[in-house]
Amino acid sequence: MALIVEDLRTYYFQTDKVIPAVDGVSFAVSPEKTVCLVGESGCGKSAVALSLLGLIEPPGKIVAGRVSLDGRNLLTLPPEELRLLRGQDVAIIFQNSCYSLNPSLTIGIQLAETVLSHREVSQSAAKEMAVDVLRRVRLPEPAKLYDRYPFELSGGMQQRVMIAMALLLKPRYLIADEPTSALDITTQTHILDELMELKEQYGAGMLFITHDLAVVAEIADEVAVMNQGKIVEYGSVFEVFQNPAHPYTRQLLQAV
C-alpha cells in the first residue's frame, strides 16, 4: 500500500505572522518507488518530512491534511502508536547526523535500544541485528564499531550509521532529508549508491528530499517540485525534466 499525503498544511505561528511552510501538499509514494521532493531552501521540504512522522515542534503545527498508510491516518495516531510506527513502518534519515545520534551513547547501544524498543527480542539478538545492519551499510569492522562513540567516526561514517539506524527494522518507507548534502562529493556519491542498493534489496518506497537536480535525475521515479509551501509540478521524472510545465520548474532546470 502506498504512503499517501493529502492536502497537508503545516504552519509556523510567530507572534507577528504565520508562515505557511507547507500549504496544501499532496503526493503518494508507492512501494519500491522513489519520489524526489525538490525546491530551493526554505520552500518547506523539511517541514513536509517532519510532518509525516509527527515530528513538527512548536511554534509549528499541522493544521490540516491526511497522511495515510494502510488506511490509518498517521496525523491522528496516538503518540505511542506513532512511536512504534516510526522506524518500523516509516523511517527518517536526516541531513545531519550530529542532530540525530546521541553523543553520549555508543553506536551499538543506540542501535540495540532501537531494536529493543520495537521488538521483543533478547539483548544478544538485538546486538546481532545491530552488527548486521552496520555490516550492510559497509562500515568496516562492525563488531568493533558497536562500542565506538559517534565523535570517534568521520562525517561519512556517521551518516552511514544514520542509514543503518533507518534500515535497522526494515521499514517499508524511508524519508531521506538531504541525507548526503553535508558530505564531500565523493562520499556523497558512494553513500547515495549504497542507499539506493539497500533500498532496492529491502523493497522500500522512498521520499527523497534534495535541491540537487542531478541527484533527482539519477534516482527518482517521480518528482514533486515545491515552491513556497506548494507543489507546483508533480509527475514522472521523465515528463517533468523533458517537458516542464511550470515556469518555476523551468527556472530550476535552467539554473543547473
Ligand SMILES: Nc1ncnc2c1ncn2[C@@H]1O[C@H](COP(=O)(O)OP(=O)(O)OP(=O)(O)O)[C@@H](O)[C@H]1O
Ligand atoms: N522552527 C521554526 N520556526 C519558524 N519558522 C520556521 C521554523 N522551521 C522552519 N520554518 C520556516 O518554514 C519554512 C520552510 O522551512 P523548511 O526548513 O521546511 O524549508 P526547506 O525547503 O527544507 O529548506 P532547506 O532546504 O534549507 O532545508 C521557511 O520559511 C522557514 O523559515
